[in-house]
Amino acid sequence: MMLEQDKTYLIDLDGTMYQGDTVIPEALEFIEYLQRNHISYQFVTNNAMRTPKEIMEKMHSMGFRSLKETDFFTSAMAAISHMKKTSTATHVFFIGEEGLRQAILRGGYVIDETAAQLVFVGLDTHADYSLYCKAARCIRERHALLIGTNSDRCIPQRDHFLIGNGAILQMLAYATEAKCITIGKPNAIMMEEVLAYLGKTRHDCVVLGDNLETDIAFAKNNGVKSILVCSGVHTQADAERFSITPDLMVDSLHDLLIK
Numbered sequence: 001m002m003l004e005q006d007k008t009y010l011i012d013l014d015g016t017m018y019q020g021d022t023v024i025p026e027a028l029e030f031i032e033y034l035q036r037n038h039i040s041y042q043f044v045t046n047n048a049m050r051t052p053k054e055i056m057e058k059m060h061s062m063g064f065r066s067l068k069e070t071d072f073f074t075s076a077m078a079a080i081s082h083m084k085k086t087s088t089a090t091h092v093f094f095i096g097e098e099g100l101r102q103a104i105l106r107g108g109y110v111i112d113e114t115a116a117q118l119v120f121v122g123l124d125t126h127a128d129y130s131l132y133c134k135a136a137r138c139i140r141e142r143h144a145l146l147i148g149t150n151s152d153r154c155i156p157q158r159d160h161f162l163i164g165n166g167a168i169l170q171m172l173a174y175a176t177e178a179k180c181i182t183i184g185k186p187n188a189i190m191m192e193e194v195l196a197y198l199g200k201t202r203h204d205c206v207v208l209g210d211n212l213e214t215d216i217a218f219a220k221n222n223g224v225k226s227i228l229v230c231s232g233v234h235t236q237a238d239a240e241r242f243s244i245t246p247d248l249m250v251d252s253l254h255d256l257l258i259k
């Protein structure tokens with residue numbers, strides 16, 4: 001078996017467990033296998049739009065079983081946890097959806113545009129020009145810190161792509177001439193936060209994902225083992241092109257279960 005009993009698998013979601021709203025069938029079998037064999041896992045996602053409960057419900061509706069809210073660690077959770085440790089700020093402004101809003105409130109922050117010391121930016125598919133201007137004013141006029149839940153350039157779809165949060169973040173940084181703090185994969189802050197959440201060390205974990213630039217770079221930048229599954233964004237040929245080499249590459253999660 002290619003899986004190690006005593007490791008915790010840090011598993012990506014989109015492209016690894018499902019593609020948008022469609023489950024990857026091998027993922028159901030894979031998670032069931034981990035559960036049956038008491039191999040621990042943690043879903044680690046750059047997506048800050050949904051709450052852990054919402055992701056859990058989405059995956060249960062796809063056929064996954066016995067998932068818990070605590071199985072999910074999002075870039076929104078990492079962003080809040082990191083800023084609580086490194087800043088005394090109490091008032092914030094944000095661009096984002098429910099996952100980020102809930103993480104902010106759970107962090108005990110007051111959401112107040114007129115007194116914001118921090119501006120959190122996660123993807124918000126309904127955000128408009130006036131919201132971007134409000135965020136920019138908090139940063140430029142009140143010197144609020146700019147924090148991005150992730151630096152994803154784009155979100156690949158089957159036959160097109162969508163603009164990612166990293167591009168929005170760069171727009172705000174450009175407009176305000178501010179530096180931004182970025183949290184999600186492949187950044188070190190995300191690894192520090194997920195390890196702290198789990199109470200594990202980097203040697204205890206293996207990253208499993210479909211994206212070389214986020215998942216595999218996340219592992220390599222932080223001294224963690226990695227497995228690339230070619231069910232999503234990148235192929236084995238891409239690994240050579242990017243010069244990012246995972247410890248293991250498989251075409252499908254099913255390949256990891258072959259004894």
Ligand SMILES: [Mg+2]
Pocket residue numbers: 012013014015016209210211232
């Ligand atoms: Mg992915």
